[in-house]
Amino acid sequence: MVETLNDKEQLVAALNRCKASLASVDEMLDRAGGPQLDRTTQLVAKKKFILDSVAVNAAHYTVQSAKLAQKGEFVELTVIPYNQKLAHLTRLDSQVQALNKQLQSLKKNMSLPGLVLSPRTLLQVSERFVSEDTPKESLLLEEIYSLSPDLELPHVNYSEFKQLVDLEARKRLLLQIKYELLLRVKSQAQRDQRHWSQLNSRITAFVQGELGGMLREIGQVRRDESQKDLKFEGQEQDDTSRGGSRSGSPEEEAKAGHEAAVDEDSTMVY
Incomplete structure (x- = not known):
């Protein structure tokens, strides 16, 4: 503030000197159109004019310096900040336009x-x-x-959205685990069912095939033995009728027990 006041005072003083120098100029012009003066008076007038010219030049330099200083101050305090703000606003405008384009693109492509x-x-x-x-x-x-x-x-809302996604993901994960366990149980049950079906088929085939044939063979063997026993019994009866029979002998009791056993086996087969 002090420097500004001093500059103004210097500028006013320089202008006053310029104004005062006009008197010597007017005097020189008046004497140039009037009668001739002596040489000493002319030299004094010229010297005064030259000094006033130097003062005018100094005042002009002071005015130009003040003008340049004021111009520099205006550029430094007004023009440069304005250009900086304008450049900053231009960059912000470019960023806003780029973000706006990105936003429009996201609106077209982004969805929940x-x-x-x-x-x-x-x-x-x-x-x-x-x-x-x-x-x-x-x-x-x-x-x-x-x-x-x-x-x-x-x-x-990102916080709520994250909680919803986490809870739903946890619930679905548990359901997926239960589903996988049920699939494993179902697969094991199907394997067990196939195993028991195979066993049932084998047992049915054995009962209807091999076991039936074995029972028929056993029945045939027992029938053959029965026929042999009957034939042997007939021969013994013939021998008895020829040589006389003795009732209650051990051989007859054994024969009767054997015939009863054969009859019982035949009944079980059929």
Whole structure:
């Protein structure tokens, strides 16, 4: 502030000197048109004119210096900050335009994932998601949030969105684990069923095939033995009729027991 006042005072003093120098100029002009003066008077007038000219030049230099200083101050304090702000605003405008283009591109390409949420999951995060009009089975994510400012739905809240996704992912993971376990149980049951079906088929084939043949062979063997026993009995009866029979002999009791056993085996086979 002091320097500014001093500069102004110097400028006023220089202008006053310029104004005072005009008197010597007027005097020189008046004497040039008047009678001739002596040489000494002319030299004094010329000297005064020259000194006033030097004062005018000094005043002119002072004015030019003040003008340049004021111009530099104006450039430094006004023009340069203005250009800096203008450049900063230009960069900001370019960034805003680039972000606006990116936003328009994201609006065209970005959408909420088609995540289906259950009311139970929504209630674990916030009760405002579930109302009387909320369906009982499921709710889409786009029915909770909106990316468009034209809709009345709230914008995506990252914290709530993360909680919803984590809870739904945990629930689906548990359901997937249960599903995998049930598939394993089902696969094991199917393998067991195939195993028992094979065993049943083998048993049925054995009963209807090999076992039936074995029983028939056993029956045939027993019939052959029965026929042999009958033939042997007939021969003994013939011998008895020829040589006389003795009742109650041990041989007859053994023969009778053998015939009873053969009859019992034949009954079991058939």
